[in-house]
Amino acid sequence: MTGFLFLSLTESLPEPELDVYSSVPIQCWTQWFNSDNPTRGEDQETLARLRIQYPGKICPIPVGIEATNLFGIPADQTGDTIFQSDTTTGFICRNGDQISGECNDYRVRFSCTPPYCADTVCWTQWFDRDNPSRTGDWETLQSLRRENLDKICEDPWYIEAVTVDSPSTPAIQTGENFYVFSPTQGLVCRQEDQSSKTCLDYKVRFGCPCTR
Template sequence: MGMLQNLLLLTILALPTGALICTTRWFDRDDPSGVGDFETVFDLRKEYPGEICLQPTGIEAQTLEGMPASSTGQIFHPFNPEEGFACVSKEQHDGFCWDYKVRFTCPLDFCSGCTTRWFDRDNPSGKGDYELLVDLRSKYPDQICKEPLSINVQTLDGIPAHQTGQKFSVYDSTRGFACVNAEQGPGQFCRDYVVRFTCPESFCSGCKTRWFDRDNPSGKGDYELLFNLRSEYPDKICSEPLAMNVQTVDGIPAQQIGQRFSVFDPLKGFACVNDEQEGASKYCRDYKVQFTCPKTFC
């Protein structure tokens, strides 16, 4: 199986005024069985790295059943986008907090940005695996935007970093990623990791290809692989694309669909396999892809 993408589950919502907002998925990292229910930004960033924007502009909290926190009559602090949410059991009238979930509002670019290729500049054979942004910029000039919106990290075989159980000394979009061997358990070493970044849409607006849709998901899935695209559309795609956009044919960004993708890399293209999907829909949507190329290509 190819590398599975740990996608951010994001949603672009339309307000009654017609304005658009970007919301994260719902997070529920804590249960109220102890001191209370703590869904703080600090803890959420540790457990779900890269899934919350650097500066959230809003926060919502609900019980697991969907009741707004403001309707429960309980006391919360903090309850703001900078710190997150906390309910302390001893501060409640009945001595117990409900079980809450939270989600954040982020800048629109955080939902609709473009994705870089996967980078793997280091191996963990020395002190650890260092995929720091300053080193990546040096090795891959002009391939990463000035201010990435988020970072994705996974092992070479496609396991999301936060599922490995390892400790990371650096894991954010402003510095990159670092895993130190000495910080792991006895006799353990860092896995070999790859990283990629989500960039503002403007990073992909310089030199774009057309949208390509060479396959339909009626067979094994939807395969928009770069090798096949080059064969079908010769000279229409640069030799080393900088980034890639993927949408459904009706214009919904792939990151919002919640499906699994076995290939999602500007240097390889895109593939969605029907057998790898879960939930109600067992079939891939029909996707189209677009590449960002160096300005010289245009």
């Protein structure tokens, strides 16, 4: 994949950068799982079921869960009433809870902390598509993908954000409040969330699974 650098997560990344990742709730994502469908009363994508069908593919203690239907629409936007969606049980949608009488068919994935993630991570180039002159600094993954075709992997594991000045300052050390700070969404700093009513200018890059 173009624009990526091969780095060892455990050996080559300096300690200050690791602090950035440990502060972000979402770390790296598993593959998508779709072990069931709603034809027999409910769609059960539970951790108990998935661990049996996919041994070793899910970390012992997930820190996040994401569920979408097979068209990629997030579960909370499908109109279905979701019975369960958490990192302890997993995901359950029951047909009996739906006005239509049947759930969408869902897939799920889980986020894990760095000790479970792969040994190597490949970094994109730095991106700085916006500045805080209006409502804030919007370095969203959606916009960056649109403006930088094929430069960012499909499912980033990590995000790093620093100020654009030199020497740069890691975002989490600036004291600013972030509306969005996630490898699956990017970074958003809004002026209205700051006591100074202005954000610093940031650049971001994403850590992806290495492909050879």
